[in-house]
Amino acid sequence: MKTAIIGAGLSGLCAGYELSKKGIDVAIFESKNVGGLASSYHVNDYHIEKYYHHIFRSDETILKLIDELGLNNKLEWLKGTTGYYINGKIYPLNTPREILQYPHLSLFDKVKLALLVLRSKRKNIEDLDNITATDLILNVAGKSVYENFFEPLLRSKFGDEKDNVSASWLLSRIKIRSDRSLGGERLGYMMGGFYSLIEAILKEIEDKGGEINKKAVNKIITKNNEVKGIEVDNKFIGCDNVISTISPMALNGIIGIPMRTRIKYQGTVCALFALNERLMDDMYWLNIKANVPFGAVIEHTNFAPLNNYGEHLVYVTSYFQSLNNPLWKLSEEEVIKMYLNGLKNLFQSFDEKAIKWWRLTRDIDTAPIFETGFKNKVLPYKTKIKGLYLAGMFSPPNYPERSMNGSIKTGFECAEEVIGDARV
Ligand SMILES: Cc1cc2nc3c(=O)[nH]c(=O)nc-3n(C[C@H](O)[C@H](O)[C@H](O)COP(=O)(O)OP(=O)(O)OC[C@H]3O[C@@H](n4cnc5c(N)ncnc54)[C@H](O)[C@@H]3O)c2cc1C
Known part of the structure; x- marks a missing residue:
């Protein structure tokens, strides 16, 4: 039995990990970055997530996986200080x-x-x-x-x-x-970044004979309401099952049969600046009430040890709900210019000369909008098409908020469904 998985984010990787562990033939296809939203930049001699990431003590599935992969020595519980910028001043709220x-x-x-x-x-x-x-x-x-x-x-x-x-x-x-001690909140982070987790999952899949292909799936081929295969680079690849981990809208574009969904997604624009001096005093996460084109400033090196990087790393980030948003439409340089003007507004002493390099990542489907009634929109793993399964940020473990933990659990649970159906 062969299973093709669309997307090598944590949902797809963890479905692949579980299936290959059970001896099922797995081929994963990824159009952009292995690791998906949890993927990293490789800069100098370190890895740093494209989007800021940390975990919580209640994230049981990811903690169990880290343990299973022998990566406990990389996990640290670090102080995650937060603050609020309002009327020209930062207030720590820990x-x-x-x-x-x-x-x-x-x-x-x-x-x-x-x-x-x-x-x-x-x-x-x-x-x-x-x-x-x-x-x-x-x-x-x-x-x-x-x-x-x-x-x-x-x-x-x-x-x-x-x-x-x-x-x-x-x-x-x-x-x-609010699950914190009197001293404030502790958040989980892996030394070397969550890149180490993704690498370890990949290795396990490949060691068990699974394939990872850095190619997009252009079509899912069905006949008489049953999966027959996929199309990649205009070539047909036969398979018995397909697990799609992409957004339902993206799935609609490759399946031919409209999969009705009422789930709305939003996108993220996230800049990462490397600075030769710190931006904020001992503040990891700053929420903002001010007229600036971003919602939060996240100084990663006020959370993870600066020594691991040798330069100060600061994320500046916003979500967007419409493709007409300038943050989505403008060039990367223009977005960076807007963000820098915003930073200068907030931090009077901030000097652009402190910037060593910057990167910008933008994606249109980074989170479902968890609006009222979402519980009834959560998608089950099985679809009406035989052999087609769905696992992603729209699946039960990612309600009422998506997370790495939720996507890992989703991947495992969906794999169990595939295995269960194979036994029937
Ligand atoms: C800004 C931001 C901050 C976050 N912070 C945290 C955090 O602190 N803690 C936490 O737990 N979670 C956090 N998350 C959430 C977490 O990253 C996601 O929930 C999780 O990584 C989603 O994994 P996924 O596999 O379900 O989806 P994705 O990572 O989106 O994976 C889907 C993959 O499918 C690929 N794909 C799409 N179309 C095709 C195609 N046709 N063919 C092949 N491949 C295709 C995509 O390129 C993508 O890699 C954050 C997310 C964002 C955006």
């Missing part, structure tokens, strides 16, 4: 004391914010799938907490879709981010 000192919320607001955090501890946050995050915040915590805290965060993550996002998504984020 410890209860810092939160109490934050001047843009009254004590009463902070009590109401704490009530919202308590809500996230309840078991069935998925029950709030039909309520918007905005309504929940306004009802539980009030207008001031919404305007002075959540609204800029929601805007930077979802743009014009911010008022459509579900309360389930919001509470899942609050839950994971």
Whole structure:
């Protein structure tokens, strides 16, 4: 039995890993970067993710995989400091004391914010799938907490879709981010980057005889509602099963039979700057309420040890919801210029001369928009076409937020479905 996998992101790689472990013949096809959204740049003598990544202690599946691959020695739990830029000033928001000192919320607001955090501890946050995050915040915590805290965060993550996002998504984020000790939050990161994880999965697949092809799948060939093969470089490759890990819209473009889906995606524009001096004092993640063309500034080397890189690494990032967004349409140089102007607005002492190099990555399908009602849009692994399976950011383990952990679990669970069907 041969299985072709479309996409070598974590969903595809982990489906391939699991299937090849069980002796199933696997061929993975990747049109862009092995590792997908979790892939890295190779600069000087190190690897650094194209998009900033870290994990949480509750990410059980990725932690188990890291262990299984013998990579525990590379995993560190690092202090991930966060702050908020508002009215020209940065406020650290890590410890209860810092939160109490934050001047843009009254004590009463902070009590109401704490009530919202308590809500996230309840078991069935998925029950709030039909309520918007905005309504929940306004009802539980009030207008001031919404305007002075959540609204800029929601805007930077979802743009014009911010008022459509579900309360389930919001509470899942609050839950994971409020799981911290009095000293602040610890986040997981692999020394050498998550590149080491991807390399180790690849090696396991190849050692078991699986193939990784750096080529796009142009078509899925079906006959009488059954998968017959795929088309790559205008050539037919026969297979019994196809696992598609690409967005449902991209799948529609290669399958001929429209796969109805109501899932909307958004894109990300993320610049990485290498600087010869630090940008922020001891701040990893800065959320921003200001008129700048990005939603967050993430200083990776205020999180992972600077010595591992020898230069300061700073991500500047935004999400976009429309292909007409200038951040998607403009040239890379123009986007960088916009970002630099924004950085100069926020950090008066920032000097462009500190930049050693920059890279920009943009993709249109980096996350589903987890709007209300998303729970009913989550796609099952099996489709109505015999032999066609779906596994990706739209699968059950990635609800109500996508993550590396979710995609790894998705890959494993989908592989189990394929194996189960092969036994019947
Ligand atoms: C900005 C950003 C920050 C993030 N931060 C974190 C974080 O801190 N922690 C965390 O856990 N997660 C984070 N994530 C999420 C995480 O990266 C993703 O959930 C996960 O990597 C998705 O894996 P996937 O395999 O499901 O999808 P993808 O990685 O999108 O893989 C799909 C692959 O299919 C390929 N493809 C598309 N069309 C074709 C075709 N026709 N033929 C062949 N190949 C094709 C694509 O090139 C892609 O490589 C972040 C994501 C982004 C964008």
